[in-house]
Amino acid sequence: MLVFLHIRDYAIVDSLELECEHGFTCVTGETGAGKSILVGALGLLSGNRADSAAVRQDCDKAELSAGFELDEDSPALEWLREQDLDDDRDCLLRRVVHSNGRSRAWINGTAVTLQQLDSLGESLVEIHGQNEHLRLAQSAEQLALLDAGHHETARRDLRDRYFAWHALEMEKQALLGQAPLEAGDLELLRYQLEELENGLLSPDAFSALENQHRKLAHGGEIVGSLETTLADLDSEPRAVSATLHRCARALQDHAELDEDIATAARMLQEAAINCDEAGSAIQAALSRMDLSPERLAELERQLTAQHDLARKHRVEPEQLLRVRHELTQRLERAAEQQKRLAVIDAELEAALRAYRHAARAVHEKRAQRAGALSKGVTELMQQLGMEGGRFELDVHLESDRPPSARGDDRVQIRVSANRGIDPGPLRKVASGGELSRIGLAVKIVARQHGDSVVQVFDEVDAGIGGATATTVGSLLKRLSSDGQALCVTHLAQVAVFADQQVCISKQDDGAVTSVAVHHLGESARVEEVARMLGGQISAQSRAHAAELLKEAGAARH
Secondary structure, eight states: OEEEEEEEEETTEEEEEEEOOSEEEEEEESTTSSHHHHHHHHHHHTTOOOOGGGBOTTOSEEEEEEEEEOOTTOHHHHHHHHTTOOBTTEEEEEEEEETTSOEEEEETTEEEOHHHHHHHHTTTEEEESTTHHHHHTSHHHHHHHHHTTSOHHHHHHHHHHHHHHHHHHHHHHHHHTTOOOOHHHHHHHHHHHHHHHHHOOOHHHHHHHHHHHHHHHTHHHHHHHHHHHHHHHHOSSSOHHHHHHHHHHHHHTTGGGOHHHHHHHHHHHHHHHHHHHHHHHHHHHHHHOOOOHHHHHHHHHHHHHHHHHHHHTTSOGGGHHHHHHHHHHHHHHHHHHHHHHHHHHHHHHHHHHHHHHHHHHHHHHHHHHHHHHHHHHHHHHHHTTOTTOEEEEEEEEOTTSOOOTTOSEEEEEEEEOSTTOOOBOHHHHOOHHHHHHHHHHHHHHHOOTTOOSEEEEESTTTTOOHHHHHHHHHHHHHHTTTSEEEEEOOOHHHHTTOSEEEEEEEEEOSSOEEEEEEEOOHHHHHHHHHHHHHSSOOHHHHHHHHHHHHHHHHHHO
16 A cells, blocks of 8 residues: 655655555646645655656756555565565655656665566556556556456466476477587597406506506616625624624623613614514515516506506596596486487476466467457456447467467457447557556456555546546446555546545645645535636535535445
8 A cells, every 4th residue: 555655756746745645646736736746756666767857847856755654465565575675564755856867766776777676567557548558558457457356266277387398399409519529539539448448457556556666667776785784684794783782782681780781772672673573575575576578567557558548538647547437427418418319308298398388378268358348348348438349358378489478379459439439459549548447447346355456546637527437436436446546537526435535635836836735625626626617616516516425435335
């Protein structure tokens, strides 16, 4: 619900604040007083484009703000929560338009884009006027007329079928985007993998092979060092091992007499044992030494093979194991890709058939709903000054169009506002006032209980009067019975049905023109309605106004 609208330095308004209540609010006033300025301000706060003409003359900027109180289950509150812009159930819109045409917008104090403001505005305010054909021509709006509150189960099944098909289509496109390997590429990969598997050494085995090669390559030096060392350990007259044993025994005889002697004897004994073990290790090493040229050549051949493989794949030999893993994965992916592509088309075809079936089921329900809407709107048009007029909501099933979560339907609205005229596009066959009244008829027939969107009507009474105007007022009251409607009108027959009436007046002090808004009480409403009936207020017009208000009040209750 719209709670307030504040305008500063916009058009001819210096400062204006409108407080709104639940139900039907009428905005009245003299011609040219600025009544439609309120509609324009709400349009800007709902995301409409702005230009420098919106700024009051000699001012730097125009400032607009509106406060809304939202229902817990309203789409607007859901949108705010999704965008992390909610403030309990309150919604404050603010927009500043500068004299250079640029503007900024805020939602609940947070700066937002014009696109965000427009997106939220669709759930807050719906303006019906000379641009009604633009709104009703939107595919989303047409489908909303057919779907709101109806055939939810069928539409849910349609969405499920669509997303199932879409997931398969995305998977196929991803597979195709992987550039499938040609037969020659596959053969090369298989050859490279086979070559690696036949000749590849593990990093540990390669390291051991390198150690063996280095050992053989320096075999002569190693044997010489081993033999020299062994001779020093065991050969007389300076055999290190025998000398250590003699020294250890000599000290051991006196170890009991002195702790240091005992320590020295023990250390010499350990050294002698270590020398013996070292000699045994040297002899074992000498026995294993293979200095044959054939063994060295074999090691060099194996190492060369590993380095050749590494050069082919432009890596170090230690990285060949990773290369083999990558080649294996590429072949597995290629095989899986070919296998998946071989069956995914069949799955896509089945998913598409299921989607088309669901789309046809939704189409049939929409066609039934379209017939009821067309009949209802056409009947109301006869009461709204468009005798002989017709409203046709056609739903065409196009099963060859790309799948969509909304189905395969193309919706077309055609209207004739006058008898004898074939129905055609809205903008070509209806005036601004007729468009606004058609919008009213559509909202009445298609409305949902507890609609949270503020319905705003401009020019709804253009070109009508008498009984038709009374019907318009009655329908607006009916539309706002469990919601909120705001109407700019110059007809008393419409205004008397309002729960709240505000009067816009223009004041000119000779230097500056300003606009004021007045919330009318009972006596003030009689005066304003009397003015609207004939211009000159008289006792007779006051009595007539009071009677109209009384009759409308009785109808309201």
